[in-house]
Amino acid sequence: MGNIENEFENAKGKAKETAGKAMGDSELETEGKLDQAKAGIEDAAEDVKEKAGETAEKIKNVFKR
Helix, strand or coil, rough: CCCHHHHHHHHHHHHHHHHHHHCCCHHHHHHHHHHHHHHHHHHHHHHHHHHHHHHHHHHHHHHHH
């Protein structure tokens, strides 16, 4: 998932959470919180993947010298 998809997932989750609170629907509220958590986890995973790639590139450059 890209950052745009994660932002959409997070916004969708916030909307579900807000609607759930407003309607007294705890299941919808929880679903919204889960959507937000999923988006956050996927953002973090993408950051780790990006940093790992940068680190691998730095290591390659060290051995090229």
